[in-house]
Amino acid sequence: MSAVQFDITKEDPRSRARAAVLKTPHGEIETPAFVVVGTMASVRTLTPDEIKKAGSQVVLANAYHLYLENRHEVIAHAGGLAKFMRWDGPTMSDSGGFQVFSMGFGSDHGIGKNTPYFPGRDVPPDLSKTELEGPKKIKITEEGVTFQSPREGNLISLTPELSMEIQQAIGADMFFHFDECTSPLSSYEYTAAAVRRTTRWAKRCIDAKTRGDQALFGVIQGGVWEDLREKSTKEIMSLPFEGFGLGGPVGISRDDIKKVVGWMTELLPKEKPRHLLGMGSPKEIMDVIGAGVDLFDCVVPTREARNGTLYTNTGRLHIMNAEFRLDEAPLEENCGCSTCQTFTRSYLHHLFRAKELLAKRLATIHNLFFINSLVARAREALKSGNFPEFQQDFYAKAAYR
Numbered sequence: 001m002s003a004v005q006f007d008i009t010k011e012d013p014r015s016r017a018r019a020a021v022l023k024t025p026h027g028e029i030e031t032p033a034f035v036v037v038g039t040m041a042s043v044r045t046l047t048p049d050e051i052k053k054a055g056s057q058v059v060l061a062n063a064y065h066l067y068l069e070n071r072h073e074v075i076a077h078a079g080g081l082a083k084f085m086r087w088d089g090p091t092m093s094d095s096g097g098f099q100v101f102s103m104g105f106g107s108d109h110g111i112g113k114n115t116p117y118f119p120g121r122d123v124p125p126d127l128s129k130t131e132l133e134g135p136k137k138i139k140i141t142e143e144g145v146t147f148q149s150p151r152e153g154n155l156i157s158l159t160p161e162l163s164m165e166i167q168q169a170i171g172a173d174m175f176f177h178f179d180e181c182t183s184p185l186s187s188y189e190y191t192a193a194a195v196r197r198t199t200r201w202a203k204r205c206i207d208a209k210t211r212g213d214q215a216l217f218g219v220i221q222g223g224v225w226e227d228l229r230e231k232s233t234k235e236i237m238s239l240p241f242e243g244f245g246l247g248g249p250v251g252i253s254r255d256d257i258k259k260v261v262g263w264m265t266e267l268l269p270k271e272k273p274r275h276l277l278g279m280g281s282p283k284e285i286m287d288v289i290g291a292g293v294d295l296f297d298c299v300v301p302t303r304e305a306r307n308g309t310l311y312t313n314t315g316r317l318h319i320m321n322a323e324f325r326l327d328e329a330p331l332e333e334n335c336g337c338s339t340c341q342t343f344t345r346s347y348l349h350h351l352f353r354a355k356e357l358l359a360k361r362l363a364t365i366h367n368l369f370f371i372n373s374l375v376a377r378a379r380e381a382l383k384s385g386n387f388p389e390f391q392q393d394f395y396a397k398a399a400y401r
């Protein structure tokens with residue numbers, strides 16, 4: 001008996017896109033759906049009511065961050081993630097694998113958080129070295145990963161079993177197996193070894209699963225190599241997972257993302273949900289819906305909002321620019337979000353310039369609403385058989401990646 005039920009309601013005959021209803025113990029998700037990131041059991045600056053009004057259906061927290069200071073025990077004590085944060089809806093958690101690799105390594109390669117080169121998530125490490133000298137040591141063994149916390153400096157070890165223990169304490173409706181994330185900079189040989197290890201860790205995660213009310217998704221890796229993606233897809237789909245996480249690829253071009261995602265969705269069984277991990281610029285979202293992806297999470301829309309970069313149907317708007325100082329229009333005409341219904345560009349420009357906290361909140365509400373309504377419109381187009389036209393129309397109008 002599966003913890004989630006996935007019912008496809010419409011398949012697009014001209015692409016791999018599909019619309020479905022994903023039923024979870026905490027409610028239904030209409031897919032395709034954008035999954036908003038709430039790393040620390042919180043979507044930054046927003047209350048659950050605001051998250052819902054921005055159109056979000058599901059929130060994703062992170063096992064690694066919630067393991068620090070044993071926060072997962074507090075969450076378990078409170079009755080699970082949804083109840084703890086008073087989010088009346090479905091939740092997911094990420095295994096922590098990606099964060100371990102990125103936080104243990106990233107800055108040693110001169111690329112780190114907020115690097116534009118990596119649109120989706122913080123930069124992954126180059127795992128062609130399994131041990132580094134100096135303050136940011138990381139060691140990957142068959143047992144798991146040990147690394148020195150870049151924040152506190154203490155040694156942290158994560159194993160597949162510990163990730164399962166943390167995620168089962170967090171109690172999200174859907175969660176991911178502990179995988180080994182590689183970088184586009186990793187060699188073929190290293191990536192192949194990581195694929196094999198990811199499958200062995202997948203089996204250990206399945207063995208460590210004790211709760212029947214959570215759906216475990218298996219993560220597929222393999223970098224940018226077709227044969228490795230194929231091998232990983234086949235191995236992971238042969239195991240009793242209830243859905244799939246498409247791992248990476250981060251830091252590659254939009255065309256390559258489409259290609260790599262296509263290799264996986266071509267092989268995956270239709271009847272289980274697919275979640276692309278850490279991808280979600282507006283155009284990438286349109287791409288991957290067409291490639292047959294049902295769910296996708298990304299920190300970028302909310303992070304960009306906090307930095308004053310707002311999304312519109314014709315491109316990004318940098319609200320700090322002088323041109324908006326006296327602009328009495330809303331961020332976007334006809335936007336249904338509470339920010340656009342109430343405030344002007346001039347006021348938002350002022351709040352950002354004055355570094356007022358309200359700026360981040362109002363901007364986050366708009367960007368989240370924008371992404372959710374874009375995906376909702378794509379879903380409606382899909383249901384009425386017009387998805388390819390909707391996709392082309394959006395590509396033509398939107399002046400951003």
Ligand SMILES: [Zn+2]
Binds near residue numbers: 335336337339341369
């Ligand atoms: Zn708006």
